[in-house]
Every structure is written in C-alpha cells, then in structure tokens.
Amino acid sequence: MMNKTLLKVAANHMNGSKLQQELLKSYLRKTSNQFICLKNPKVAEKFCKKISNELDCDFNANSYLFEASPGYGILTEQLLKHSNGKIRVFEHVSKRRPHLETLCQKYGNNRMEIIDKQILDFASGNYRLLDLDREDFFRLCFGGLNNNWSFSTNHNQQPQPAFRLFTALSPFFARELLTYLIYSIVRFESFFESGPNEFYLFVPISMYKMMVSKPSRNLHLYTAFTIHMNTLFERYEINLHSSELKNGIDNIKIENRHCSIISSANFAYTNDRKFKSKEAFILIKLKPKPFINQMEADFLIDYVVFVKQSFMKRTNNAIKYYEKLFPGCTIDLIGLGISYHKTLGDLTSDEMFQIFSHVHKLPHYKNSIFKNDH
Incomplete structure (x- = not known):
C-alpha cells in the first residue's frame, strides 16, 4: 500500500491523472x-x-x-x-x-x-x-x-x-x-x-x-x-x-x-x-x-506564547504565579499597577502586555517555561 510520501511523489508526476483529480475533488469537498x-x-x-x-x-x-x-x-x-x-x-x-x-x-x-x-x-x-x-x-x-x-x-x-x-x-x-x-x-x-x-x-x-x-x-x-x-x-x-x-x-x-x-x-x-x-x-x-x-519578530512570538501558557492557569493568583517563575518580581509588578489580588483570568490585555514586557527583560526568561514552549 502506498504511503503518504509515495502518494505525494505520484501527485507531482501525474498531472491530470486520476490521483490529481481526486485531490482536487477532496479539496473542493473540504472547502465547499x-x-x-x-x-x-x-x-x-x-x-x-x-x-x-x-x-x-x-x-x-x-x-x-x-x-x-x-x-x-x-x-x-x-x-x-x-x-x-x-x-x-x-x-x-x-x-x-x-x-x-x-x-x-x-x-x-x-x-x-x-x-x-x-x-x-x-x-x-x-x-x-x-x-x-x-x-x-x-x-x-x-x-x-x-x-x-x-x-x-x-x-x-x-x-x-x-x-x-x-x-x-x-x-x-x-x-x-x-x-x-x-x-x-x-x-x-x-x-x-x-x-x-x-x-x-x-x-x-x-x-x-x-x-x-x-x-x-x-x-x-x-x-x-x-x-x-x-x-x-x-x-x-x-x-x-x-x-x-x-x-x-x-x-x-x-x-x-x-x-x-x-x-x-x-x-x-x-x-x-x-x-x-x-x-x-x-x-x-x-x-x-x-x-x-x-517590534522584533522574536519578541512578538514570545508574547503570544507567554499569554497562551499563562492562560492555562487562569484561576491562579497572577502575582504569586509569576513570582514563582521569576523570584523577586512581585515588587516590580505591583509598581506597574498590577493588583496583588488579581488572578491570571482577571488581567486585561494591557496588563498582560505590561507584565510580559517586564519579565521578558529578566535574564532567566530564556530558560522559563514560556521560552521552552516554542
């Protein structure tokens, strides 16, 4: 039985063939x-x-x-x-x-x-x-x-x-x-x-x-x-x-x-x-x-990953969550105006970006779960 690789090779060399027509029909059915x-x-x-x-x-x-x-x-x-x-x-x-x-x-x-x-x-x-x-x-x-x-x-x-x-x-x-x-x-x-x-x-x-x-x-x-x-x-x-x-x-x-x-x-x-x-x-x-x-592309990609990873824990207290990952950041985050009582699910888009912009500068960010999740 032909595997996927062979099917692709066959498709490349059989333009107008029955296989190519089937691919087209499959495409049209999928998008209809x-x-x-x-x-x-x-x-x-x-x-x-x-x-x-x-x-x-x-x-x-x-x-x-x-x-x-x-x-x-x-x-x-x-x-x-x-x-x-x-x-x-x-x-x-x-x-x-x-x-x-x-x-x-x-x-x-x-x-x-x-x-x-x-x-x-x-x-x-x-x-x-x-x-x-x-x-x-x-x-x-x-x-x-x-x-x-x-x-x-x-x-x-x-x-x-x-x-x-x-x-x-x-x-x-x-x-x-x-x-x-x-x-x-x-x-x-x-x-x-x-x-x-x-x-x-x-x-x-x-x-x-x-x-x-x-x-x-x-x-x-x-x-x-x-x-x-x-x-x-x-x-x-x-x-x-x-x-x-x-x-x-x-x-x-x-x-x-x-x-x-x-x-x-x-x-x-x-x-x-x-x-x-x-x-x-x-x-x-x-x-x-x-x-x-x-913005540099790597910075924006890191941000998207940061948000996705954070929202897997949306019921966690935000300050405690980031303090555990980045020891010593509590004072800085409170200084940014982040309430100590907010959960991750309570953070607005602006607050999430503020937090990210701060912790992304920390030297151990590159070894965090956010960077490793790419």
Whole structure:
C-alpha cells in the first residue's frame, strides 16, 4: 500500500491523472461549506459608500484591494465603483467565474484580476491538498505589490497599507482565519509580509463577542485569543444600520456598545448552497497597532506564547504565579499597577502586555517555561 510520501511523489508526476483529480475533488469537498459571500447589493453599496474615502486614501500604483470569496461579485463591483484602485479577487468555484469575468470586461483588466485559488487557504493549509508550494502560492497572491517584491523582513519599508482585504467569514472559518492573522502578524509573513495591511471582515457575532469579551477567570469567551487580538490589532465596528436597509439589518448592544448586525439572509455559500445558519454578522475593520512595526519578530512570538501558557492557569493568583517563575518580581509588578489580588483570568490585555514586557527583560526568561514552549 502506498504511503503518504509515495502518494505525494505520484501527485507531482501525474498531472491530470486520476490521483490529481481526486485531490482536487477532496479539496473542493473540504472547502465547499467554508466560503461565503455577500449577496445583497444594497448592503454592498452602503458599505462601500461608507468607506469610499478610505478606499483611495494613500494608495499608490502598487497598492491593491483584495477580495477573498467574491462569489457573485456583488461587493466586487461596488469596490470597483467607489475606488480607483486595482482589485485582485480570489475565487476557486468555477461556476462563479463567468460573473467575475463579466465584471473584468466591464471595468478592464487594468482594474481587476481574477485568481483561480483561495487566498484564505493560507489559514486552512488547503493549498497543500493541491500540492502547491507555499512560496509559489504566496507569490500568486501577493506578487506585484511593488517593483522589488521579495520575502524581505524589513517591515519598516512600507508604512502605508499595501493592500486591503475584504471578505465574509463563515462561522466555521472565522476563528481559523483570525487565529492565522495573529500567527502571521507576529512573524511578519503572509498577510503582513508586504506591510501593515488592513482587513474589512463580516465576522459572525459569536466570534465578535469573543473578541470584545472582558476579563473573567470563568468566562469561556475571554481567552488567550481575545488578549492576542486586542493587543495586536485595532478594531473598528462599521455601522450599516439605516432606514434604507430594513431587510436583515438591525442594532444590538454588546459590551455597552451599539452595533449594527447583518442577518445571514444577506449571505450565500460561494457554491450556491443556501446559507442556513441563523448566525448574524458584524462588519469590522482590523489593522495592526502602530507599535507592531517597531517590534522584533522574536519578541512578538514570545508574547503570544507567554499569554497562551499563562492562560492555562487562569484561576491562579497572577502575582504569586509569576513570582514563582521569576523570584523577586512581585515588587516590580505591583509598581506597574498590577493588583496583588488579581488572578491570571482577571488581567486585561494591557496588563498582560505590561507584565510580559517586564519579565521578558529578566535574564532567566530564556530558560522559563514560556521560552521552552516554542
């Protein structure tokens, strides 16, 4: 029986073969219920009018608007109408291609480019199912952003966003992509290799509640993921509530903030299956916080590990926990304003970052459980 290595070798040398076709079918089956798109033209138009000033702000000849899972091209057309930037869309569902090609003919090849792949496969790792090399896939997605595009780690070269990514995230896929954004930003790769890029995301309300949840040792929504998101990203809710949009748009109060929610009736799977989920969505903008551009990758990676490891002990007293690992740090942490009575699950994102920034400077940090957990 052929092992996995032999299967991969066979796939490399049998393009168009039955094996390659089976890999493709497996890929399509696996992704068929992951990717959703906006199908309401009024919502798309309202959204693009709302951010029209941002779409062309500081854009240059090498900047792109990217859209993942455009589906019917409803949002795509509005982005083309309300900006002068180039747009690159990623759609692997073949039956959607005629809709997108019509838009391409209407607005011109110099404005729109269609890629027959899924940019979100960076997060899922599905590009491996097609035996695609990661760097080739990277170049396919991000190539052309500047004249000397490379895998440079000099992240101070491009202070302005090289691209803005638009997509709707299914309830199944949202956590996977957002976790990957954390992974990508701390390593300055994939979505952040070319600069401090921005994201406009229709996010399931269940995921949004996790992103904005408050400290509590027993609240399951408040996790290491929450702290990572709030430390590394600035988040803005985009309000679409309007008397003009009565179909599936409403207001809701979350964490003492009013947000407009968009019902699932406004979305569809890109493979034409009906979107049966009752999950509502909130439209947000994510962008990396300014300090990220000044940090070394190793420092940020250490921080992500530090938070994850600490939250495995969220019911422990915070000061006692870190004092045991870093003897003598109690006075310093209290001096930072950390209450002696707080548990790890009570610490805010800012407090967690303060503690990390202090203990990371200590000489024995490199031999701690946080460093060894990499």
